[in-house]
Amino acid sequence: MQIPFLSFAGQHDPIREEVVAAMARVYDSHWYVLGEEVRRFEQDYAAFNQVGHCVGVANGLDALHLCLRALNVGPGDEVLVPSNTYIATWLAVSYVGATIVPVEPRIDTYNLDPDRLEEAITARTKAILPVHLYGQACQMDAIMQIAQRYNLCVVEDNAQAQGASCQGRLTGSFGQVNAVSFYPGKNLGALGDAGAVTTDDAFLAAQIRTLRNYGSQQKYRNEVVGYNSRLDELQAAILGVKLPYLNHWTQQRQQLAAWYTQHLTGIPEIVLPQTATACTHVYHVYVIRTRYRDELQQYLTQHGIGTLIHYPIPAHLQPAYKHLEFQAGQFPIAEELARTSVSLPLWPGLTLEQVVFVCACIRRFFAAAR
Ligand SMILES: *Cc1c(COP(=O)(O)O)cnc(C)c1O
Numbered sequence: 001m002q003i004p005f006l007s008f009a010g011q012h013d014p015i016r017e018e019v020v021a022a023m024a025r026v027y028d029s030h031w032y033v034l035g036e037e038v039r040r041f042e043q044d045y046a047a048f049n050q051v052g053h054c055v056g057v058a059n060g061l062d063a064l065h066l067c068l069r070a071l072n073v074g075p076g077d078e079v080l081v082p083s084n085t086y087i088a089t090w091l092a093v094s095y096v097g098a099t100i101v102p103v104e105p106r107i108d109t110y111n112l113d114p115d116r117l118e119e120a121i122t123a124r125t126k127a128i129l130p131v132h133l134y135g136q137a138c139q140m141d142a143i144m145q146i147a148q149r150y151n152l153c154v155v156e157d158n159a160q161a162q163g164a165s166c167q168g169r170l171t172g173s174f175g176q177v178n179a180v181s182f183y184p185g186k187n188l189g190a191l192g193d194a195g196a197v198t199t200d201d202a203f204l205a206a207q208i209r210t211l212r213n214y215g216s217q218q219k220y221r222n223e224v225v226g227y228n229s230r231l232d233e234l235q236a237a238i239l240g241v242k243l244p245y246l247n248h249w250t251q252q253r254q255q256l257a258a259w260y261t262q263h264l265t266g267i268p269e270i271v272l273p274q275t276a277t278a279c280t281h282v283y284h285v286y287v288i289r290t291r292y293r294d295e296l297q298q299y300l301t302q303h304g305i306g307t308l309i310h311y312p313i314p315a316h317l318q319p320a321y322k323h324l325e326f327q328a329g330q331f332p333i334a335e336e337l338a339r340t341s342v343s344l345p346l347w348p349g350l351t352l353e354q355v356v357f358v359c360a361c362i363r364r365f366f367a368a369a370r
Helices: 009-029 036-049 060-070 087-095 114-119 140-150 202-212 233-264 293-302 319-324 332-340 352-369
Strands: 053-057 078-082 099-103 125-128 178-181 195-199 216-218 286-289 341-344
Touching (some): 036 053, 053 202, 060 178, 060 195, 060 202, 087 099, 114 140, 233 352, 293 352
Parallel strands (some): 078 125
């Protein structure tokens, strides 16, 4: 049995006709940038996310960057970011010239630790950038309380957690402005790059609309130094077809995760995903941890099972951030996660039989090693 880390077959094959029809509609409309498709998808996604406004942009990284620009975060400001996130979260802070202040996660949920967050706040702190990592909502109630107490902005990085919630409220609806990615592999993915900003604030939504389109509201009049970061009509049309299926795909992801947990329980060498009370997990990825990670990954590869590591090098040890002079050992939890994590195949369309096969393979690996 060959089990790829990711397959789009289960999502894309059944809706092929619908997606191709939407693509043809855009083709025939002769209107390809900022038109009716983007307007409609923005409305649909805002409704899905239970926010007042959604602004489509070119990708998730731009969404984060534009959020920080709209909030006037810049040089001299400190932004609290997780020490264990995808590099995009850090890059957005670098783009606006603000200071990255990494905060270690909880070792059980891998999400920002509200207790550590408070210790990292200084007079210069301007914003908190919580990342709903792997698809699990952060403890947003605690994070928002801290933000209010210290008068800080919150920008959620919701790239991995479309449809997750904390205390019944959806991720992407807590912060002043929030970023989401529709990279193909995300829970809701386009057929290319795409992203959006979600917010309840009409003023900030208008700022983002201006920034994404050359700093212009009125053609050939430029208010601010903006960007070209528009969601295109083709991707918006495709996303519009896929959005109504998202909850169904999320339920499949949660079922697959439950099966993994059921069939991997009781192996002493591995740590399974834990979800915080009042938070939900939409399993963008199913991450397990073990000291024998590299050997396990190699064994699974030999048996036809694809895995990935999210993420092998923590941001503070990336060559790109050498100039910040962080040291190895400075963020031990992020480093431990980078050393021990491995993500198992999980995608809508994966079957119970395949999950059982993966789990049996993992069990055999540890039994042989003992
Ligand atoms: C994917 C991702 C991004 C960036 O999204 P792109 O659309 O690839 O630019 C940002 N943050 C996190 C946590 C991500 O997983």
